[in-house]
Every structure is written in C-alpha cells, then in structure tokens.
Amino acid sequence: MLRRKRWKKKTDKGYETVEKSIVKVFEVASKSSDFITFSPIKDFPLQISYFETLIDKTILQESVLLFLKEKANKIQTLSDVVSIIPLEGITISNEANQVERALLDGSIAIYMTDNKEEILLIELSDSRLGQRETNDTQNEFSVIGPKIGFIEDIRTNLNLIREQINTADLIYEEFTVGTRAKTKVVVAYLEGITNPEYVNTVRQRISDLDIDISFDNTQLEQLIADNSRTPFPLYISTERVDRAVESLVQGQVVMISDKSSYAIIGPATLMEFFSNPEDYYLPSFIASFFKLIRIIGMIFSIFASAFYVAILTYHFEVIPKDLLAPIIFSRANVPFPPVAEALFLEITIDLLREAGARLPSKIGQTLGIVGGIVIGQATVEAALTSTILLILVALAALSSFTTPIYKMSNAVRLLRYPFILIAAIWGGFGIFIGIIILIVHLSRLKSLGVPYLLPLYPYRKGGVGSSFIRPNYPAHSKRSWYLRPLSVIRYSPSTDKDPKEGLNHE
Amino acid sequence: MNANINAKNMVSPYLLFFLVHAAQTGVSVLSFQTHIIKGAGHDAWIPVLVFGLLMPIIFFMMLYILKGASSGDILSFHKDIFGKYIGSLLNIVLAIYFSLVSLTAIHTYIDILQIWVFDGIASWEFSLLFTIIIFYIISGGFRIVTAIAFWGVVIPSFLLLSLVYLLNFTEPSYLFPMFELVWKDFFTSAKEAAPLYFGMETALVFLPFVKNKKKASKWGYFALLYTTLLYTIITVITFMFFTQEKLEKLSWPTLMMIKIIRLPFLERFEFIFIFTWLLVVIPVACIYLWSAIRSIKLTFPQIKPTFVLGSLLVVFFYINSFLIDIKFSFLIGNVVNYSGLVVLFGYIPFLFIIAVIKNQFKKKDKNKEKGV
Amino acid sequence: MNRKSWQAVMKRVFKNLLLYVLMGCMITLLGCSRTKIVDDVSIVHVFGLDLAENGEILGTALIPDYSVSAEVDHILAVEEQVPAGVLFIPEMSRHTSTRVELAKIRVIVFGKDFAENGVKDMVDRFIFTPELGTNIQIAVTTHTANETLKTFMQEQSLTLIDRIEHNMIEQGQPQMNLHYFLNQFYGEGMDAYVPMITIDNQNRIKVDGIGIISKSKLKLHLPEKETSLFSLIKDKRAQATYHLDLGEKRDENITLRGFRSKSEWEWNKEKDEVTLNLKLKVTLTQHPNRFDLSKTEDLQKIKKLIAKELEEDIHNLLATFKENEVDPLGIGNIVRSKDRTWEKESFYRKYPDIPIHVNVDVGIIHSGLEN
Structure with missing residues (x-):
C-alpha cells in the first residue's frame, strides 16, 4: 500500500537509468509504426521525425512544412530554422532525455541528417483528439446556475478557472506525477488567502508520490490522502467550475490533473459534502431547508433498515399499538427473520443499481421498470418480504443519493450493511455501538491535517450554524476561519441601502 | 510545566468543560435517588446541592497541587515529594483505583441492559462490544478520548428535553415541608450522593494535555457547577414525581420516570434513553482507563501503552463476562465508593497541605537568596 | 523465534483478530434463539386477575392473532390458575404456539372479589416489573375479570384502553394510570382510586365511576x-x-x-x-x-x-x-x-x-x- 510518508530519496527507477544517446532514442522510437521520419525538402539533409499520433497535422503542414519549403534555400544551420518557422516554443537540445520527453509530449524533431546530436524541437501537440468539447455536469446537476464543467484537457480546465478568477493572486504550480505516464498535475491556490501550510503539504505529498500511472484525479486523491482505510472521501471531487472557484476563494487548494475531468479540493470537512453550489443561487431560507433535508436524508438512509431490523427482532414494545396489526399481518407469511428480508432487499437494490449502470441505454428503460416495479410487487405477493420493509428500503436507497458528491453517497450506501448486521445481533444497543464507532472513526480522520469533523467537534464559533444552514449574504462576509486563511474578510456589505421605513420613521 | 507533551496532542481549553462533565455523569445518575433518601427523605436534594457546591473547592486544591508539580500532573508530583519508589507505588495505586472505577461503570451498565432491555443475552457479548469500542477509542490517543467526551455531552443533552414532558406528572406537595432535615441525616445523604460527583480526580492526570491552564480552569469550574445544577434539577423532579415510599422500592428511579413518556411513533421511550446513555457511560470508562494507562506508562516507560491497554481490557472482559454474581457488583461498588471518598476528601487535601508547605519552603529559599 | 519475528506475527494476528472475532460472532449469534421477532410472540393486550376458589389467582389474557388478517377479529383468550403471579407466563405459554409476552399490556383488570380481598402481593410482584409500561391503565370491574374480558372479546376489539382513557380526557373520570396508581398505592397520606368498569344490560363494557382502594383492598365504589x-x-x-x-x-x-x-x-x-x-x-x-x-x-x-x-x-x-x-x-x-x-x-x-x-x-x- 502506498503511504504518503516515504523518506526514500527519489532515486532513478530501474528502467530509466540506462545511459541514452539520441541515436538510441530514435532507434527505440522507430520500432513503433507511428513514428515517422522524412525529409521535407528534396535533396536537402534536413529530416523531421515525430510521432504521428501525437501531433496536430494541420499546424505541421501550414506552419512548418510550408515555411520550410518556401525558404529552403536560406537554411544553413538549425538556428536558421528558428527564424523561418513562425511558431513559438522552439528549443534546440542535445540531451537524450529531453529529446525523448519532447517527442513523447508531441513535439517534432528537426535535425540535420549528418548531425544527430543537435535537435530542434517544436511543440505541436494536439491533446484534444477524441475528447469531448464541453461538459454540462450531468452528475452535479443544478437547475439554475452555470453548467460549466471541467473536461479532460488540462489547458482548457486551467483556462476556465483563470477566466473566472482573473486576479494576479491565482498561482498555478505544476508537477509531474507518475513514472511511466508523466501526467501533469496542477495545484491552484490564491496567494495571500490560502494558508501556506496546506500548499506545502500538498506539494510535499505529490513530490513524494511514487506510482507508475495515475489514471484519474480521483485516484490521485486516494494516493495523497491521509488515511486510505476509510470509506469516506477526504477531498471533495467536483466537475463544476463554480464549485472549484468558490473553494479557491474560501482558501482551499484545488488540484487539477491532465486527462481527468474532476478537480479535487482540499482540505475538506464533513459538512462541506452536503452543500451544493446551487445553494448560493437560491434564497437562504430555501437553500437551508434543502440542506437540512440532505442531512436528514443521509441519516435516514444509513439507519432506516437497521432500525427496522432491530425493532422487529428485539424491541417490539416500541411499536405503537395501531401499527402492530399491519406489521404483523404483512410479516405473517414471510419465512425469514427480518434481517434476512432486509439484506435480501438491500442486495437486490444494489444489484439493480449496478446492472442499470451497465445496461445499454435502450434496454435500460424497460429493465428499470421490470426491476423496480414488477420485482418489488412480486416479492410482496410471493410473501418474501413485507410491504413496509419494501417502502423503507426503497426510500433509504433513494435518499442516499441526495448528497451532491458521488463518493459520499457511495460511502453512505456501504455503511448500511454493517449497521443491519449489527442490529440483527445486538438490536438497538448494537446500532448505538455502531454509531459510537462511526463517530470515533470520523473524529480520527484528517484531511490535509485538518480534522474531518470541524467545525463541529473541535468547536469553532460560527462554524456550526453555517454547517447546517446557508447563511445569507451579509452574514457570509468572512471566510470560515477554521481553514486558517491569511485574510479573513471577503467583503463588507453595506447595510443601510434603503431609505428608512417603518413605524419609527413616520 | 508541560515539558514533555507535544503541542499536537493537546486540546483546546474549552474542552475541559466536556471532559470534567462527561467524567462525572455516569451510571450513578440512574439509581442515586433511592440511596439518598435514606437519611434526609424528601429534603435530600439539599445535600446534593451543597455537596456539589463543595466540589469547586477541591478542584481549586487540585489545580494548586498541579501548579507546583514538575511536569504538571500528579504522577510527577508523587515522584517529587515522595521519592522515586514510593511515588511510583502511589502511581500504581492510583492506576488501580482508576481501572476499578472504569470497570464498575461498564459492569453496572451491562447490568442495566440485562434487566431492562435484553433478558436472554449473555454478558460476554456486551463485554466484547465494550472492549472493542474502548480499545478503538483509547488507542487513538487523548484527542479521541476528548472527542468522545464532547459527543458524550452534546448528544445526550437532547434527552434533557424529556424532563420537560415529565413536568406534567409532578406534584409539588411531595417536596414540602422543606428543610426538615437534621445534620445527621444531611451527612448520611451526602455520603450516598458522593459517587455522583466522582470524576474530576482524573484531571490530576490529564491536565497537562490541556492548553492554556488559566482559561481552562474557568471552564472546569463551570463544568462542576453545571453538573451540580443538573443533578439538583433531576433530584427535585424525581421527588416531585414519586412519593417517598414508592421511591424506596425502586432500584432505577430515573428509568422508571422515563418509562412514562410516550411519543406518537415510539411507545416506549426508555429504550432510546438507555441506549443514548451508552454515550454517557463510555466517556467515563475511557477517561478513567486512559488515566490509569498513563499512570502506568509514566511509571514503567519501557512497556508499550497499547500492550497495557490490551491486557487491562482482557481483564475487564473476563470480569464482566464471568464474575456476574450480585455479590461482585456490590463488592466492587462499595470499594469504589469508599476509595473515591478517600481520594477526594482525604488524599487531595493532604497533598494540598504538602504543596502549600513546599511552596512556603520555596519562598523562603527565594527570599534567602534575595536577601543574601 | 526471536523477538522481532514474534512481534511481527503477533501484529498480523491482532490486525485480523477483530475481523475473525466479528465473523465468529455473526455466524454463531445470527441464528440464535434470543430474538423476539414481532410475529413470533403472542402479545397480550388485556390482562385480568381474579380470585379462584382455592385462594389461587386466575389470570385471563386476551391475545390478538394478527396473522390471519390485519383486522382485530381473531382474539384468543387464555386463562390459567396459578399460586403465584410470576408463574403466569410459563403456564399461559403452554396454550399458545409462540412465547407469551407481557410487555405490551395496555389494561390490567382486577375482578371485584380479588380487589376486595387484597391486591398488594400482585402489585408488588407482578405489576412492578420493568417490562410493563407505566402509562397503562388499571381498572376494577364489578363482575369477575374473566367474565368481563370474555364479554369484551365478543365486541371484537381491543380498545378497552381507549374506552377508559378518552373518558379521562373529556369526560368525568379523573386522570389515572399505572404511575399514579403506584404512587398513591404506596404513598402515605393518600389512597389509590381506579376506574370501575361494568357490563351493562346490552352486554357491553361500560366505564362506571371510580373505585377507591385503601390498604390494598377495594373499599368504595363511587357512582358516576x-x-x-x-x-x-x-x-x-x-x-x-x-x-x-x-x-x-x-x-x-x-x-x-x-x-x-x-x-x-x-x-x-x-x-x-x-x-x-x-x-x-x-x-x-x-x-x-x-x-x-x-x-x-x-x-x-x-x-x-x-x-x-x-x-x-x-x-x-x-x-x-x-x-x-x-x-x-x-x-x-x-x-x-x-x-x-x-x-x-x-x-x-x-x-x-x-x-x-x-x-x-x-x-x-x-x-x-x-x-
């Protein structure tokens, strides 16, 4: 398991210590069929080599070959080529590693046939091939508000952020992660606001990271997390640009990586996983109400089936008298104990979810109806479960999706099973023991060194209110100081805008 | 004064409130009313109140003792005053006392569970669960113990609202005539009320872990007053709720009071109450056990604390599972009550006097130095 | 083995010990018979106590059977005669196919002879348990409890408690439940009073004033x-x-x-x-x-x-x-x-x-x- 505290020096990894020469580089590269070497100008000892699949052919033809062919007679040395070609980013190099790196990053190499030690490199990469143009954030949907999302190209993502916060304080620090893949990761923060401790921690963890390929930012998130043995996500991962910008302004650190449409935000605390950017576009009463519904939904989702199992198995005295008849009647012919019923239904719903995610879209609709309605109805008629349990489990499954962050809703869905099992063995007492273990586990988690249960457990004044409700515009003028930002006041709203009205001023 | 504690392991000053309050409220709140009416009858809320108001004095003595200790806790104080060997012996005695209190709390709670909720389930299952939880909490260090103390005060405070429901059934005439008690009755009831207030002697061990002692002590006094107020209110409501003669027959008066609450969706509220009470008992067990382990750790530095924790928990598990006879409950309960009284009212004032004398000597030395 | 490898082995064992223990627990305990699954118990709703001829106590319990339908139309009456109150559960369980549970009793009815003879020992032992809730009702009937409960059963409903309780809220009965009863029963300087029920001439149960129990015997019946x-x-x-x-x-x-x-x-x-x-x-x-x-x-x-x-x-x-x-x-x-x-x-x-x-x-x- 990869731990973040590695004190080993970054020594050369086995496969890259071999002394290379440029000739060897070209030799290895020409084994691939997409490595092309040709001479653009007839009878002239100039050669161009590149990986065909990495470069933008249009720019090659229009800006390089055209000018080369036009001014072919002016070329004596490589440096003349520099003045001919109207592109920027031209370097001349004689280091094998740099040449190899540049070729693999999508540059073309221009050199004299007889002198392979001096190579001219021009960046011509077309990194948007085969990727989507826009992302309208279907997974973090909001009715009102901008639907701009990150896409898989890092340049576009950085552009989106910098366009929205076009202040000089926005700093991008670039790192390369991965030994085989060399993915670019950019850490963004606002200087003068973000606490430098967090930036240092992130910097240190990314530089110490040793992995061969990082596929997606969310994988990176697990690799640099404090504690990877927990189902709870320790950073917020989001596709929306407005959420990333908001957290930058609050004083958090945003990490964006290439080939990934998710940005991860740290440090994150538990209550932030329940807020949606749409909350800021709605009036504060409505937004607070919805936020409370989300929190209640999550709690209900974890505990509903567990309480059903516990009450029916051990504590029947708690059931109100009028509810006793329907419950017993609906359970009368069910052969299993409540725990078996509950587990059966929960697993069915998870099967439906997993299968539904992988069905081709044409079949998906019909099977959804079959799964949801027919199976549900049929199980009740066949007396395999009781109606009440069916309602509970369906509602619990639905309400687990109310959290806006996908990773958190997964954690919630997973937590249901241990609670059901422990309720089956020890009843209500077991559920409370489970609650204690959950609370202690959450208290032990830290995100970038910040305790996960802030601002509730290490109580910070003013934090509790804004965890559960969304404060309105004048109340929100200070940054939440549990992030220890360097500057606390965001804006100072003016409070006396309207002419005075009311009984006192008649 | 806290030379050897990493600042990362320390907690904020206001958390002392939660630590002290959580360590005091434990299992005895559920059954103390039957014991205190033995002397003073329906006036027994007065000894509860007065006893609670005496506690800040003892707390002040404790703070004074710890101010003079070399690393801020009582273990180093023992070593300073009594020398290395006797000091270590006293530390071990203290550790044994703390473990016994922790054990009593768990034992009594398992008793309650078996009487009120589950009557067919063996004790070893509950002991096992407790062992697992306590291990998980204490192995996280003092910050996690404080976290559970915090949640153990915040979450059960919702139960206080249930007291409002009980006001419907109260009858003030049961409290009158007031102030009928004589001194002898007062002392009998006070002795029975004493186990309620045990809990702050653990501050002798964990106080160095709290930042900013001046601010923190303010919170400590506040916690003591809050506990006193809470206990008095519960006592008064109990006395207005039950007649004295019925109270004599009940072994768990608070739970019998809660039994009457009926919510629209829950017919017996006492199950929720008993289970939430778990959150009140666990901090008691954890804080005491943590203090015991720390005493042992500072006396025998070569043993790893997790190992001590593991072995103590194995002993607890064995005792709670197999020594479940009634005579053991009585025995442990009485031992703990007497030891607690001795520690709070005998040992701490004794150490206080020693600390005062020591301070006088120090002053004299300083004056001598200045004079010469 | 030397110290280091021993430590390593112990570490590995302890890490997974929790998992093994929990799995062991789950397998052994999940199938255990300590559960009280709600459709596997016989829940008594109304309980009646009478004095039998030989000085023993005759108990009658009304148990609804919901597994046939959700309406309350299948009620089972179980009666047993025991010398001591705590023997009711084992004796009655011999009649039913599932365990008898007293935890949800809503009304306890004393027969007139029983109440006039003295209720103290039953109150001490049978009623004063943690199982019963304290907001249940106690009533004394002018006939025997057995008769009353059987008449009640004919009415095909178990709403005796509602019948008693709503009279307390809106009509002329004073507030009473088990909590008040026990307080006054044991308390000095007061006597307990309970609602009286009787069977009227249309064979229905009627709430009829209160009865006053003093020194554990029924002394007085106050009319409406x-x-x-x-x-x-x-x-x-x-x-x-x-x-x-x-x-x-x-x-x-x-x-x-x-x-x-x-x-x-x-x-x-x-x-x-x-x-x-x-x-x-x-x-x-x-x-x-x-x-x-x-x-x-x-x-x-x-x-x-x-x-x-x-x-x-x-x-x-x-x-x-x-x-x-x-x-x-x-x-x-x-x-x-x-x-x-x-x-x-x-x-x-x-x-x-x-x-x-x-x-x-x-x-x-x-x-x-x-x-």
Whole structure:
C-alpha cells in the first residue's frame, strides 16, 4: 500500500537509468509504426521525425512544412530554422532525455541528417483528439446556475478557472506525477488567502508520490490522502467550475490533473459534502431547508433498515399499538427473520443499481421498470418480504443519493450493511455501538491535517450554524476561519441601502 | 510545566468543560435517588446541592497541587515529594483505583441492559462490544478520548428535553415541608450522593494535555457547577414525581420516570434513553482507563501503552463476562465508593497541605537568596 | 523465534483478530434463539386477575392473532390458575404456539372479589416489573375479570384502553394510570382510586365511576355523578359535565361543564380544621330561562346558586369518604406538606372527625350559544 510518508530519496527507477544517446532514442522510437521520419525538402539533409499520433497535422503542414519549403534555400544551420518557422516554443537540445520527453509530449524533431546530436524541437501537440468539447455536469446537476464543467484537457480546465478568477493572486504550480505516464498535475491556490501550510503539504505529498500511472484525479486523491482505510472521501471531487472557484476563494487548494475531468479540493470537512453550489443561487431560507433535508436524508438512509431490523427482532414494545396489526399481518407469511428480508432487499437494490449502470441505454428503460416495479410487487405477493420493509428500503436507497458528491453517497450506501448486521445481533444497543464507532472513526480522520469533523467537534464559533444552514449574504462576509486563511474578510456589505421605513420613521 | 507533551496532542481549553462533565455523569445518575433518601427523605436534594457546591473547592486544591508539580500532573508530583519508589507505588495505586472505577461503570451498565432491555443475552457479548469500542477509542490517543467526551455531552443533552414532558406528572406537595432535615441525616445523604460527583480526580492526570491552564480552569469550574445544577434539577423532579415510599422500592428511579413518556411513533421511550446513555457511560470508562494507562506508562516507560491497554481490557472482559454474581457488583461498588471518598476528601487535601508547605519552603529559599 | 519475528506475527494476528472475532460472532449469534421477532410472540393486550376458589389467582389474557388478517377479529383468550403471579407466563405459554409476552399490556383488570380481598402481593410482584409500561391503565370491574374480558372479546376489539382513557380526557373520570396508581398505592397520606368498569344490560363494557382502594383492598365504589365532582376537585383541567338538580320540572336544570379548577387547601393547626377553597371556571351549558345572563344581578344569583349546590354536594362526598375511612383526595398528604408534626397514625385516627369547610368560587366563562 502506498503511504504518503516515504523518506526514500527519489532515486532513478530501474528502467530509466540506462545511459541514452539520441541515436538510441530514435532507434527505440522507430520500432513503433507511428513514428515517422522524412525529409521535407528534396535533396536537402534536413529530416523531421515525430510521432504521428501525437501531433496536430494541420499546424505541421501550414506552419512548418510550408515555411520550410518556401525558404529552403536560406537554411544553413538549425538556428536558421528558428527564424523561418513562425511558431513559438522552439528549443534546440542535445540531451537524450529531453529529446525523448519532447517527442513523447508531441513535439517534432528537426535535425540535420549528418548531425544527430543537435535537435530542434517544436511543440505541436494536439491533446484534444477524441475528447469531448464541453461538459454540462450531468452528475452535479443544478437547475439554475452555470453548467460549466471541467473536461479532460488540462489547458482548457486551467483556462476556465483563470477566466473566472482573473486576479494576479491565482498561482498555478505544476508537477509531474507518475513514472511511466508523466501526467501533469496542477495545484491552484490564491496567494495571500490560502494558508501556506496546506500548499506545502500538498506539494510535499505529490513530490513524494511514487506510482507508475495515475489514471484519474480521483485516484490521485486516494494516493495523497491521509488515511486510505476509510470509506469516506477526504477531498471533495467536483466537475463544476463554480464549485472549484468558490473553494479557491474560501482558501482551499484545488488540484487539477491532465486527462481527468474532476478537480479535487482540499482540505475538506464533513459538512462541506452536503452543500451544493446551487445553494448560493437560491434564497437562504430555501437553500437551508434543502440542506437540512440532505442531512436528514443521509441519516435516514444509513439507519432506516437497521432500525427496522432491530425493532422487529428485539424491541417490539416500541411499536405503537395501531401499527402492530399491519406489521404483523404483512410479516405473517414471510419465512425469514427480518434481517434476512432486509439484506435480501438491500442486495437486490444494489444489484439493480449496478446492472442499470451497465445496461445499454435502450434496454435500460424497460429493465428499470421490470426491476423496480414488477420485482418489488412480486416479492410482496410471493410473501418474501413485507410491504413496509419494501417502502423503507426503497426510500433509504433513494435518499442516499441526495448528497451532491458521488463518493459520499457511495460511502453512505456501504455503511448500511454493517449497521443491519449489527442490529440483527445486538438490536438497538448494537446500532448505538455502531454509531459510537462511526463517530470515533470520523473524529480520527484528517484531511490535509485538518480534522474531518470541524467545525463541529473541535468547536469553532460560527462554524456550526453555517454547517447546517446557508447563511445569507451579509452574514457570509468572512471566510470560515477554521481553514486558517491569511485574510479573513471577503467583503463588507453595506447595510443601510434603503431609505428608512417603518413605524419609527413616520 | 508541560515539558514533555507535544503541542499536537493537546486540546483546546474549552474542552475541559466536556471532559470534567462527561467524567462525572455516569451510571450513578440512574439509581442515586433511592440511596439518598435514606437519611434526609424528601429534603435530600439539599445535600446534593451543597455537596456539589463543595466540589469547586477541591478542584481549586487540585489545580494548586498541579501548579507546583514538575511536569504538571500528579504522577510527577508523587515522584517529587515522595521519592522515586514510593511515588511510583502511589502511581500504581492510583492506576488501580482508576481501572476499578472504569470497570464498575461498564459492569453496572451491562447490568442495566440485562434487566431492562435484553433478558436472554449473555454478558460476554456486551463485554466484547465494550472492549472493542474502548480499545478503538483509547488507542487513538487523548484527542479521541476528548472527542468522545464532547459527543458524550452534546448528544445526550437532547434527552434533557424529556424532563420537560415529565413536568406534567409532578406534584409539588411531595417536596414540602422543606428543610426538615437534621445534620445527621444531611451527612448520611451526602455520603450516598458522593459517587455522583466522582470524576474530576482524573484531571490530576490529564491536565497537562490541556492548553492554556488559566482559561481552562474557568471552564472546569463551570463544568462542576453545571453538573451540580443538573443533578439538583433531576433530584427535585424525581421527588416531585414519586412519593417517598414508592421511591424506596425502586432500584432505577430515573428509568422508571422515563418509562412514562410516550411519543406518537415510539411507545416506549426508555429504550432510546438507555441506549443514548451508552454515550454517557463510555466517556467515563475511557477517561478513567486512559488515566490509569498513563499512570502506568509514566511509571514503567519501557512497556508499550497499547500492550497495557490490551491486557487491562482482557481483564475487564473476563470480569464482566464471568464474575456476574450480585455479590461482585456490590463488592466492587462499595470499594469504589469508599476509595473515591478517600481520594477526594482525604488524599487531595493532604497533598494540598504538602504543596502549600513546599511552596512556603520555596519562598523562603527565594527570599534567602534575595536577601543574601 | 526471536523477538522481532514474534512481534511481527503477533501484529498480523491482532490486525485480523477483530475481523475473525466479528465473523465468529455473526455466524454463531445470527441464528440464535434470543430474538423476539414481532410475529413470533403472542402479545397480550388485556390482562385480568381474579380470585379462584382455592385462594389461587386466575389470570385471563386476551391475545390478538394478527396473522390471519390485519383486522382485530381473531382474539384468543387464555386463562390459567396459578399460586403465584410470576408463574403466569410459563403456564399461559403452554396454550399458545409462540412465547407469551407481557410487555405490551395496555389494561390490567382486577375482578371485584380479588380487589376486595387484597391486591398488594400482585402489585408488588407482578405489576412492578420493568417490562410493563407505566402509562397503562388499571381498572376494577364489578363482575369477575374473566367474565368481563370474555364479554369484551365478543365486541371484537381491543380498545378497552381507549374506552377508559378518552373518558379521562373529556369526560368525568379523573386522570389515572399505572404511575399514579403506584404512587398513591404506596404513598402515605393518600389512597389509590381506579376506574370501575361494568357490563351493562346490552352486554357491553361500560366505564362506571371510580373505585377507591385503601390498604390494598377495594373499599368504595363511587357512582358516576360523584366521580365527576371528584374529578372537578382533583384534576386541574377536568372537563366533566356536572348536572345540578334543582327541582322536578325539566326547565330547572343547570348543567355546567368544567374548564379549569384550582383547589387550595388550608390547614388550621390549632383547630384541626381543613378548608378547601375551590375556584372553578365553568361553561354553563344549560340554565333555566328565568335567568338572563346579560344582567349582572341574575349572573350573581346563578353563581351563588351553583356555588351553594356544589358546596353541599362536596360536603356529602367528603362525608362519604370519612364514613368509609378512605382518603382519595390525598388530604393526609396535603396536611403533611403543611404541618411538620404530621404523623400518619394519629392523623387517620382523627380523620373521621376533622371538619372540612368548603368554599366554592364559580367563574362562568361563557354559556354556549344562548345569551
């Protein structure tokens, strides 16, 4: 398991210590069929080599070959080529590693046939091939508000952020992660606001990271997390640009990586996983109400089936008298104990979810109806479960999706099973023991060194209110100081805008 | 004064409130009313109140003792005053006392569970669960113990609202005539009320872990007053709720009071109450056990604390599972009550006097130095 | 093995120990028979206690069978005779196919003979357990409990508790449940009172006043009119309807409906006198036409009339209590709270002779639709 505290020096990894020469580089590269070497100008000892699949052919033809062919007679040395070609980013190099790196990053190499030690490199990469143009954030949907999302190209993502916060304080620090893949990761923060401790921690963890390929930012998130043995996500991962910008302004650190449409935000605390950017576009009463519904939904989702199992198995005295008849009647012919019923239904719903995610879209609709309605109805008629349990489990499954962050809703869905099992063995007492273990586990988690249960457990004044409700515009003028930002006041709203009205001023 | 504690392991000053309050409220709140009416009858809320108001004095003595200790806790104080060997012996005695209190709390709670909720389930299952939880909490260090103390005060405070429901059934005439008690009755009831207030002697061990002692002590006094107020209110409501003669027959008066609450969706509220009470008992067990382990750790530095924790928990598990006879409950309960009284009212004032004398000597030395 | 490898092995074992233990627990405990699954128990709703001929106790339990339908139309009555109360569960369980559970009993009914013989041992052992809730009802029936419960079963409903309880809220029964009963049963200076139920001539169960249990025996059965008066004195929010009978003609009826009542007791130590000041706020639901309530003097007249009638009735009620040596109003307790030298024995010796003065002050809130 990869731990973040590695004190080993970054020594050369086995496969890259071999002394290379440029000739060897070209030799290895020409084994691939997409490595092309040709001479653009007839009878002239100039050669161009590149990986065909990495470069933008249009720019090659229009800006390089055209000018080369036009001014072919002016070329004596490589440096003349520099003045001919109207592109920027031209370097001349004689280091094998740099040449190899540049070729693999999508540059073309221009050199004299007889002198392979001096190579001219021009960046011509077309990194948007085969990727989507826009992302309208279907997974973090909001009715009102901008639907701009990150896409898989890092340049576009950085552009989106910098366009929205076009202040000089926005700093991008670039790192390369991965030994085989060399993915670019950019850490963004606002200087003068973000606490430098967090930036240092992130910097240190990314530089110490040793992995061969990082596929997606969310994988990176697990690799640099404090504690990877927990189902709870320790950073917020989001596709929306407005959420990333908001957290930058609050004083958090945003990490964006290439080939990934998710940005991860740290440090994150538990209550932030329940807020949606749409909350800021709605009036504060409505937004607070919805936020409370989300929190209640999550709690209900974890505990509903567990309480059903516990009450029916051990504590029947708690059931109100009028509810006793329907419950017993609906359970009368069910052969299993409540725990078996509950587990059966929960697993069915998870099967439906997993299968539904992988069905081709044409079949998906019909099977959804079959799964949801027919199976549900049929199980009740066949007396395999009781109606009440069916309602509970369906509602619990639905309400687990109310959290806006996908990773958190997964954690919630997973937590249901241990609670059901422990309720089956020890009843209500077991559920409370489970609650204690959950609370202690959450208290032990830290995100970038910040305790996960802030601002509730290490109580910070003013934090509790804004965890559960969304404060309105004048109340929100200070940054939440549990992030220890360097500057606390965001804006100072003016409070006396309207002419005075009311009984006192008649 | 806290030379050897990493600042990362320390907690904020206001958390002392939660630590002290959580360590005091434990299992005895559920059954103390039957014991205190033995002397003073329906006036027994007065000894509860007065006893609670005496506690800040003892707390002040404790703070004074710890101010003079070399690393801020009582273990180093023992070593300073009594020398290395006797000091270590006293530390071990203290550790044994703390473990016994922790054990009593768990034992009594398992008793309650078996009487009120589950009557067919063996004790070893509950002991096992407790062992697992306590291990998980204490192995996280003092910050996690404080976290559970915090949640153990915040979450059960919702139960206080249930007291409002009980006001419907109260009858003030049961409290009158007031102030009928004589001194002898007062002392009998006070002795029975004493186990309620045990809990702050653990501050002798964990106080160095709290930042900013001046601010923190303010919170400590506040916690003591809050506990006193809470206990008095519960006592008064109990006395207005039950007649004295019925109270004599009940072994768990608070739970019998809660039994009457009926919510629209829950017919017996006492199950929720008993289970939430778990959150009140666990901090008691954890804080005491943590203090015991720390005493042992500072006396025998070569043993790893997790190992001590593991072995103590194995002993607890064995005792709670197999020594479940009634005579053991009585025995442990009485031992703990007497030891607690001795520690709070005998040992701490004794150490206080020693600390005062020591301070006088120090002053004299300083004056001598200045004079010469 | 040397120390380091031993430590490594121990570490590995301990890391997974928790997992093994939990899995072991789950496998062994999941199938255990310590569960009380809600459709695997027989839940008793009403329980009746009677005295059998040989001094043993006859218990009758009504158990609904919901597995046939969701309506309450299958009720099973189980009766058993045991020498001691705690043997009920094992004996009754021999009749049922699932375990009998007493935790959800809503009403306990005492038969008349049983109540007159003494209920103390049953209350001590059977009723005073953590299993029963304390807001259940206790009732005494004028017939035997067995008969009453069987009649009730014919009605195909288990709503006996509702029948008793709603009378307490809106009608003339004083507030009572197991909690109050136990308090007063054991308490000094007061006697317990329970609702009485009887079987009327249409074979239905009827709530009929209260019965007063003193020294664990049923001593007195108050009929319905006195019960309303009693609840007007005792409860703060009794909404009893009380009828004052002024004469033969149908027009001369005054009925009042209580709204709030405040009773203050005074104890005069030297003269050994008790005074009851009763402040009633009532609604006048019916009054004779000769009074016109918009005129002040008529209002005064009718108030005086009502007060006089009430004082007389209360006097009679208190005289009945003294005659039967019962004290359901808790006069002993009230005197105790005001007098430091109160002693139970001497007070109750004096009790039949203590004069009790009654002052009633009536406030009329409104009189309904008429003016």
